Structure formats: structure tokens, C-alpha cells
Amino acid sequence: GPFVRLQCYEGISVSEALYEWNYAQQLLAIRIAEASSTSVTAAxxxxxxxxxxxxxxxxxxxxGPIPAVLLIDEIDRADDEFEALLLEFLGEQSVTVPELGTFHAVVDPVVILTSNRSRELHDALKRRCLYHWIEFPAVERVADIVRRNVPEAAAPLVSAATAFVGRARHLDLDKPPGISEVIDWVGALYALGITQLDAASAQATLSAVTKTPDDHRRTIEAMSSQELTVEDST
Known part of the structure; x- marks a missing residue:
């Protein structure tokens, strides 16, 4: 079946998530009706x-017959009103359009919701879902993902950067670096012509990994005290 993705964000509206009217075509229909002296109703x-x-x-x-797969990405970014909007959809596999009535799924879609836990979701929404926690991958798996995204980067650089970030995640950071930060960091290091990661190059490019001033300061302090080190992966 088709793969459908809905990216959530604060203030997402019904017209972006459920449906909207084709206003240009409606206006054209009105103009045609006026030109031909016929009537057009709201219905x-x-x-x-x-x-x-x-x-x-x-x-x-x-x-159908194969169900659609719907990804509702980063549901925690949406507001409470949007969560309430999802209750009918998740509970009844249906969507109501006031002017037309309720559309029921012929084949129930497979719905996947993701959350980064930036806020807690309401119990009513969680009751309609099966919960699966995805742990941060092992260093070897992260390195494999980075190599797929930055294949031109030297293997020792990828290994050292992923190991460094893996250890940095154990610091008390506001936003522990994720896989996207590792990919961006390795890409930046490669663009700068760095093939071997050392403490100096790590510290000079740390803004690709840390995303708040406090996290940046905390990471620098950990490197200075040898709590966080760059290991040679050659």
C-alpha cells in the first residue's frame, strides 16, 4: 500500500492533516455558473x-487491499487540540468531514506515531497505541549508519566520531547528540579535510554536536578534565 507521512509541528491545522477544499476549483465553478446563468449551491x-x-x-x-502505511512523525510537537483530533481517527479508523459526513476506512491503515518525548502525550492517545521504546543504537550500528550517509569519510574518522558521541551522551546534557548530529559532524569534518579525529579538531567543530551553550560548555569541561576523551581508532 501507499506510504503517507504527516510531519507534526506546533499549530498544525485540520487543513494540513485531514482535508481541505480546492478553493481555486470552487471559484472556477462559481465563475462558470455565473457565465452560463446557472445556479450553484453550497452543497x-x-x-x-x-x-x-x-x-x-x-x-x-x-x-486496499493492501493497507496504507501512515507515519505521524513527531506527534509531541503538535498541540493538545491536534491530539484530540486524532482520537476519532485512531479509535474508529474514520475521519469526519462536516459537509460530507464520516469516511470509514475500507482497509484499516497501519499507523505509526513517533515521539521525541519533548512533552508527555495524553493518556487517551496512548491507550489507542502499542508502545515501543527505541534505544539509541550501539556504536557499531551508528557507525554503519554514518558510513551510509557520508561514504566518502575515512573509516577511522567515522569510528572515532561515533565513539566520542556515544560517550558524550552519558554527560548531563540538555540535548544529548543523536544520529543526525553524528552525520552532520562527520560530514563537516570531511569537508574540512580532517581524516583523523583528535581533541583539537573535535573541540573546534563541537558546535555540530552540541546544540545549546550549556551543553557546549559542559562538553568542553569534560574534555578538559579527561572525563570525555577522543580515542584513536586507527
């Missing part, structure tokens, strides 16, 4: 012909 304009499916409605209206 005519609010018909399925003018309905634009957004991710939730698209997943519900997929005819």
Missing part, C-alpha cells in the same frame, strides 16, 4: 469533487 461546492485529501483522509480512503 455543489462542498462535494467530493472539490475535496483534497490530506494524510489522514488519504490513509482512510485508500481502497
Amino acid at each position: 455543489d461546492l462542498c462535494s467530493e469533487a472539490f475535496l483534497l485529501d490530506r494524510p489522514l483522509l488519504k490513509a482512510v480512503r485508500h481502497p
